Amino acid sequence: MKRSVPVISLLIFFLIISTAVFAQDKQSQLPLIMQKSYFEVNIGSINYPFSAKEMEPGFDFESVSIPHVAPRLVLFGYEFNKYLAAQITYMRPVLWVKYNYKYDNVSSTRTVWMNVAGLTIKPQIPIGPHFSIYGEGGLGIITRHGFNHAENMPVVKNANYATFLFGAGMKYLINDRWALQVMTAWSPANKKANQPYTTFIAPGFSYKLHPISESRRKMVAESGRIYPKQMVKLGFSSNILGYGVNNFLSEGKIPVFWGGEAEVKFGSSLIYQRNVYHGLRIFSLDWGLNMSVWQTNVNNDRFFTLAVFPVFRFNYLHLKKADFYFYYSVAGPCYISKTTLDGYLMGGHFTFQDTMGTGVFLGPKRNFIAEIKIAHYSNGNLFTRNDAVKIPLSIDFGYAF
Numbered sequence: 486m487k488r489s490v491p492v493i494s495l496l497i498f499f500l501i502i503s504t505a506v507f508a509q510d511k512q513s514q515l516p517l518i519m520q521k522s523y524f525e526v527n528i529g530s531i532n533y534p535f536s537a538k539e540m541e542p543g544f545d546f547e548s549v550s551i552p553h554v555a556p557r558l559v560l561f562g563y564e565f566n567k568y569l570a571a572q573i574t575y576m577r578p579v580l581w582v583k584y585n586y587k588y589d590n591v592s593s594t595r596t597v598w599m600n601v602a603g604l605t606i607k608p609q610i611p612i613g614p615h616f617s618i619y620g621e622g623g624l625g626i627i628t629r630h631g632f633n634h635a636e637n638m639p640v641v642k643n644a645n646y647a648t649f650l651f652g653a654g655m656k657y658l659i660n661d662r663w664a665l666q667v668m669t670a671w672s673p674a675n676k677k678a679n680q681p682y683t684t685f686i687a688p689g690f691s692y693k694l695h696p697i698s699e700s701r702r703k704m705v706a707e708s709g710r711i712y713p714k715q716m717v718k719l720g721f722s723s724n725i726l727g728y729g730v731n732n733f734l735s736e737g738k739i740p741v742f743w744g745g746e747a748e749v750k751f752g753s754s755l756i757y758q759r760n761v762y763h764g765l766r767i768f769s770l771d772w773g774l775n776m777s778v779w780q781t782n783v784n785n786d787r788f789f790t791l792a793v794f795p796v797f798r799f800n801y802l803h804l805k806k807a808d809f810y811f812y813y814s815v816a817g818p819c820y821i822s823k824t825t826l827d828g829y830l831m832g833g834h835f836t837f838q839d840t841m842g843t844g845v846f847l848g849p850k851r852n853f854i855a856e857i858k859i860a861h862y863s864n865g866n867l868f869t870r871n872d873a874v875k876i877p878l879s880i881d882f883g884y885a886f
Contacts, residue, residue: 516761520696525559529687535582539641545587552580574603597641598630600866603650615658625650625672630869643869644678664691711851712763718883720754731859731875742841743861745875747826752779771796783827792819792838808846815839832868854883
């Protein structure tokens with residue numbers, strides 16, 4: 486299964502390195518890079534006038550369906566002051582554009598995938614205590630995954646190029662953290678890539694982080710909970726139990742993770758993690774390094790991956806000598822040594838690492854770690870090919886200090 490989450494590499498890499506370098510000695514305070522950061526969710530209408538113009542000669546156009554519902558996320562925003570911010574965005578439709586066409590009097594239906602990533606500057610003008618207006622401009626990355634009628638017969642070609650991205654909006658500040666807004670974004674057409682313009686308009690909301698208060702940090706210090714600062718883990722993966730868990734979580738009624746066309750038979754990993762922030766009881770944020778070697782299930786292709794990644798950990802059960810947790814790691818920038826695995830195309834040597842699992846810290850000082858997880862590698866549709874890699878159930882054992 487191909488993924489299109491937006492997770493954007495430059496942002497995540499910057500966030501991880503910044504937390505590593507600038508993180509507070511006391512882990513109960515947010516890292517400096519996050520103390521003026523914000524996140525946004527906007528859900529509205531996307532439009533790009535696809536038509537017969539995007540089709541290659543030799544095919545008969547019948548119709549095109551353009552679903553308009555789409556989310557646009559600010560994956561990471563940073564507010565330098567009340568007049569200027571910068572942000573990394575990702576936008577895609579909920580459903581893909583659908584072409585109906587004929588070749589040799591035989592009708593066919595195929596889809597075109599579209600993603601728009603952005604890195605923009607955001608000037609802001611406050612209007613009174615609750616309202617502000619803003620503009621937006623910068624770099625956009627358009628990725629279009631077209632389709633072929635046969636192996637060497639493209640109907641709508643792939644496209645991947647840089648362009649301008651502009652936008653504007655009005656924001657209503659509910660308080661110093663939450664805000665509601667209405668916004669729009671636009672990217673121009675590209676004749677060389679045969680790509681129409683893109684427009685987007687939507688309502689949404691934003692959430693801004695702030696430094697943790699001293700009173701809250703005092704409560705954390707007095708809670709008596711143990712939060713390991715660093716950990717080293719060894720991981721082992723095998724498909725001996727199949728891929729049922731992966732498939733259920735990626736293709737079930739409520740998909741919460743991703744699969745992949747290429748499947749790993751077995752592998753091993755060396756992992757280092759460092760905690761950069763933890764709350765009073767539940768939430769922790771880590772960054773980490775992962776070096777792994779793998780072998781695929783069909784052709785026994787051997788390859789390795791090297792990733793830097795964030796970890797969002799949620800402690801759900803605290804006992805006298807054990808703490809149980811669930812964790813989710815998404816969009817960790819990663820190098821993958823091979824771009825073709827079992828005949829499937831990864832798109833390039835750059836990809837993202839995602840993992841999801843549950844684990845436990847054991848012992849009076851929480852020194853020992855045991856985890857079970859699944860994982861996934863894909864480029865988030867930043868490239869026109871993204872067949873992705875599915876990692877089956879894995880077990881990690883480690884030591885925390």
